Amino acid sequence: xSFMKAVLGTVSAIALSATAALADPAIIYxxxxxxxxxxxxxxxxxxxxxxKETGGTYRDxxxxxxxxxxxxxxxxxxxxxxxxxxxxxxxASALExxxxxxxxxxxxxxxxxxxxxxxxxxxxxxxxxxxxxxxxAAKASKSGTVGFIGGMDIPLIRKFACGYVQGVKATxxxxxxxxNMTGTTPSAWNDPVKGAELTKAQIGQGADVVYAAAGGTGxxxxxxxxxxxxxxxxxxxxxxxxxxxxxxxxxxxxxxVAVFNAFSAGADLETGFHVLGTANGxxxxxxxxxxxxxxxxxxxxxxxxxxxxxxxxxxxxxxYMSDNSCPVM
Amino acid sequence: xxxxxxxxxxxxxxxxxxxxxxxxxxLVVLAIGQNPLDAIYFMIKGSLGSTRGIGYTLYxxxxxxxxxxxxxxxxxxxxxxxxxxxxxxxxxxxxxxxMLAFDWPHWxxxxxxxxxxxxxxxxxxxxxxxxxQAKRGSHIVITTIMFNFIGAALLxxxxxxxLKSPHTQNAExxxxxxxxxLPTAHEVLAPLGIAFNKSAPANISFLLAIACAVLVWYLLxxxxxxxxxxAFGKSExxxxxxxxxxxxxxxxxxxxxxxxxxxxxxxxxxxxxxxxIKEFVEGAGFVGIAVALMGRSHPFGIVLAALLFGMLTQGxxxxxFEMPAISREMVLVIQALIILFTGALNYMxxxxxxxxxLRRRKRKA
Numbered sequence: 001x002s003f004m005k006a007v008l009g010t011v012s013a014i015a016l017s018a019t020a021a022l023a024d025p026a027i028i029y030x031x032x033x034x035x036x037x038x039x040x041x042x043x044x045x046x047x048x049x050x051x052k053e054t055g056g057t058y059r060d061x062x063x064x065x066x067x068x069x070x071x072x073x074x075x076x077x078x079x080x081x082x083x084x085x086x087x088x089x090x091x092a093s094a095l096e097x098x099x100x101x102x103x104x105x106x107x108x109x110x111x112x113x114x115x116x117x118x119x120x121x122x123x124x125x126x127x128x129x130x131x132x133x134x135x136x137a138a139k140a141s142k143s144g145t146v147g148f149i150g151g152m153d154i155p156l157i158r159k160f161a162c163g164y165v166q167g168v169k170a171t172x173x174x175x176x177x178x179x180n181m182t183g184t185t186p187s188a189w190n191d192p193v194k195g196a197e198l199t200k201a202q203i204g205q206g207a208d209v210v211y212a213a214a215g216g217t218g219x220x221x222x223x224x225x226x227x228x229x230x231x232x233x234x235x236x237x238x239x240x241x242x243x244x245x246x247x248x249x250x251x252x253x254x255x256x257v258a259v260f261n262a263f264s265a266g267a268d269l270e271t272g273f274h275v276l277g278t279a280n281g282x283x284x285x286x287x288x289x290x291x292x293x294x295x296x297x298x299x300x301x302x303x304x305x306x307x308x309x310x311x312x313x314x315x316x317x318x319x320y321m322s323d324n325s326c327p328v329m
Numbered sequence: 330x331x332x333x334x335x336x337x338x339x340x341x342x343x344x345x346x347x348x349x350x351x352x353x354x355x356l357v358v359l360a361i362g363q364n365p366l367d368a369i370y371f372m373i374k375g376s377l378g379s380t381r382g383i384g385y386t387l388y389x390x391x392x393x394x395x396x397x398x399x400x401x402x403x404x405x406x407x408x409x410x411x412x413x414x415x416x417x418x419x420x421x422x423x424x425x426x427x428m429l430a431f432d433w434p435h436w437x438x439x440x441x442x443x444x445x446x447x448x449x450x451x452x453x454x455x456x457x458x459x460x461x462q463a464k465r466g467s468h469i470v471i472t473t474i475m476f477n478f479i480g481a482a483l484l485x486x487x488x489x490x491x492l493k494s495p496h497t498q499n500a501e502x503x504x505x506x507x508x509x510x511l512p513t514a515h516e517v518l519a520p521l522g523i524a525f526n527k528s529a530p531a532n533i534s535f536l537l538a539i540a541c542a543v544l545v546w547y548l549l550x551x552x553x554x555x556x557x558x559x560a561f562g563k564s565e566x567x568x569x570x571x572x573x574x575x576x577x578x579x580x581x582x583x584x585x586x587x588x589x590x591x592x593x594x595x596x597x598x599x600x601x602x603x604x605x606i607k608e609f610v611e612g613a614g615f616v617g618i619a620v621a622l623m624g625r626s627h628p629f630g631i632v633l634a635a636l637l638f639g640m641l642t643q644g645x646x647x648x649x650f651e652m653p654a655i656s657r658e659m660v661l662v663i664q665a666l667i668i669l670f671t672g673a674l675n676y677m678x679x680x681x682x683x684x685x686x687l688r689r690r691k692r693k694a
Contacts, residue, residue: 031608033657061649062657065611067530067601068646071385074528075650089498101528153489154498185485186500186607 025050025263026059026081028072030088033062038215038236039255043087043110046256050263058263069094077102083120083269085110085262087255089156095119106269108262110255111156118271122258125277126156127163128310129251130213131317132278132285133233134167135306136249137209138175139299140231145176147207149198149221151214152188153181155321160213160235160251162326163317169328170315171302178202179329182217192220199224199232209233209248222247231294234286244290252284279311333686338679339630343623343671345678347637350670354663363654368663375647376640382647384514384529389613390632390639391531391596394538396617397635398545399590401626405549406582407562412458412473413590414614415480416451420591421598422487423450425502425605428598429492433509440511443599444537444592451591452584454480459583463576469583477614488607502605511600534596538635541592542628548585558582590614622672634671641667 027047034044047058059081061072069091076084077098082105086095089112099107099116108120137146148164150157165177180198182188195217199210203225210225211233212218218235219242225232226243234240234250241247258276262269276282285303287295309315320326332338355365376386396413403410427446433439458472488500496503514531518524549555561568561578569575597609616638623637624630645660 059650059653064646064657064661065642066606066609067385067388067597070528071646079650092497092499156498184489185482187485 023080023082023267024056024058025083025085025266026061026076026079027085027087027259028069028076028091029060029062030086030090031063031066034060036216037219040087042237042253042255043085043259046259047085047263049256050260054264056263070098073098073107074101077105082106082267083108083262083265085259087259088112106267106271108258108269110258113273120262120269120271120274122262122274122276124253124258125275125283125317125319126251126253127159127166127317127319128278129253129283129285130160130163130211131167131170131310131315132303132306133211133249133251134164134169135171136167136285136295136299136303137164137211137231137233138168138171139302140248140294140296141172141175141209143206143208144172144174145178145206145208147199147202147210148177148179149195149202149210149212149214149217150179150181151183151217152186153184155324157181157213158326159320162320162329164211164213165326165328166317167306170306176206178205178207182214189215189217191217192223195220196224200228203228203230211235211251213251238286238288240286240288240290245294247291249291249295250286252286254282254284257282277310278307333683337682337686339625339627342675342679342682343634345682346623346671346675347667349678350667353670354666357659357662357666358655361654361659363652368648368652368655371648371651372640372644375651376644379526380514380524381526381529382643384526384531385643385646386636386639387514387531387535388529388596388601388639389642390635391535391538392593392613393616393620393635393638394542394632395592395596396590396613397620397624397631398541398617398628399586400617400621401624401628401631402545402549402558402589403582403586404621404626405555405562406558406578407565408459408462408579408582408586409470410455410473410583410586410590411470411615411618412455412476412480412587413617414610414612415473415477416454416587416590417593417610417614418477418480418484419454420447420451420587421594421605421609422484422492423447423591424594424598425492425505428505428509429502432506436509436511439506439509440595440599443509443595447591447594447599448588449591451594452588455583455587455590456580459580462583463579485607488605492605494604500607504604505599509599510603513600530601532596532600534592534600537592537595539632541589542632545589546628554581590617616668619668619672622675 029040032040034040073094085108087110091109092112092114095109095114099119103118106118110122113121146168148161150161161179168175168177182191182194199221202210209231210221212221213235222232222242226246231248233248236253238252239247239250318327358365358368376382399413400410423446424443427443458469458476461467461472462469492502494501494503511532515525515527557573557578561573598605620631620634620638624634641664648655648660
């Protein structure tokens, strides 16, 4: 390419070269993009928090094609970035290949388990968090009927549903849980209109608390619940602020903590299987000024008792994905 | 009718369009405080500066050649097939069914059958809109674009049920037999002593794309069917008067178009992913329209335009690495400007250039 360099003599190529100064960390977002108001954005927030607190710099990239997963991983690995964090289970097969080619680079994948020696696999105990909000739902419900609206019908979302039902039934054995999945394709993650329809149908059947584990579809669920005057439960990020006084609480999955921890560990990232759960702050429920009025002390006491029980092991929440079945459904 | 020389139409006008597009794109880059020369340099270096870059450029270009040819063939019969996206998506099912049906021992054995499978499914998806157009007069633009959605839904349904791999949460099939792995550019060139990047996804499908381009040229300009297609496209009434069966030409043209779009899955599904995934077409069906427009619906022009769009796709991604201030959406804006100038605003340049040539000719005469 000497010809190109000659033509564009003014180009400041060296200043902008994509090599890391001192093994900076890097993060690759999934196809949803970093401002998806949910999963990827939480990852982005974790990276930003790390940059602010440590004064360090990191690089990130958004993809627009499946073929770019492997390409981006290789590009960052060649550039000397360490560790490299990827968000989402869709990266699994690309990461398996690339991690084997760069044994000296540390990688982290969120929401998936990859077996290579230099990969940290971060998974969350979403069933525990769903159990906690299930307890809250059963306590807050006056009709004894609560709802669950999932996004795409995959084992991960059934894991949410199963934990939720366990929490509800443990609190009120006679309660009814109405469950709906939005769809079977990825578009089910971003269909607020259908989310709203399902919410109306569940309210029609008597539900007065609806838990949405459906990505962007949940926006429609929370909106409809607020319009119809029933309670709702948000997911992943703290969504209490969306409809103060209507969102009972949110099941928080601290993807940002996973990214923050990986970035903080730097090149010494401890690899292997990492579980973020109730015990280590990776999973929690949200309590702030937006839901303080509806999240009564009685509900809080019950949820905190359940949380303590999960942490000390006296409450065992069944994980749907451990055997692809749910004892209470 | 007097026109400008062919070389001006085919090379000069697109070149002026490109320069205009890059100038406007440069202004956009300048507006966010970045150096446009840097951006162009990184895009070219990223797409052609290494064998890895070239490998990705050729991989994307292969897709665009297939979809560009698909649009062009239909265009010669004045049928606007914007269903390449759906035809390619459905063709993936055909390719996957063939690849998973047997434990193929060698790619040379699997490839012809995969081509037939992908081609048949792609053609079948084009058949229904074609039949509706020919027999019922339902406009092909409307039906093909609606079939894109139906095709995506069908693919999603099968990947979540019948074809889904039990080992993963992803909507995808299990991996194809390893014996049927298509040789990549690295594996083809290594015995010849040429070192090519190992991870680049370019594979022998590129040769298939070139072969398709030659076949399309032969079909359109050297066969009776091609003559009928072009006559039908120039004037339907005259073609009918000359005894050309309008129903037959409409359907046959669309079948060929759909099968060509279906070849995309040979490159992506069989060649690169080696399993069927949900979103593998990724807009290539629509880029094919721009490629066909820019390539003047001629196979040679299409190959050149496809290479350019391959460079844009790959170079645009490299730009994200080299210039962090430029976002994914910015790259999309730059690509869209190039499509706008080369496709939609073609006549803005075409007519003045033609007038210039005619005036010069008059002065000589």
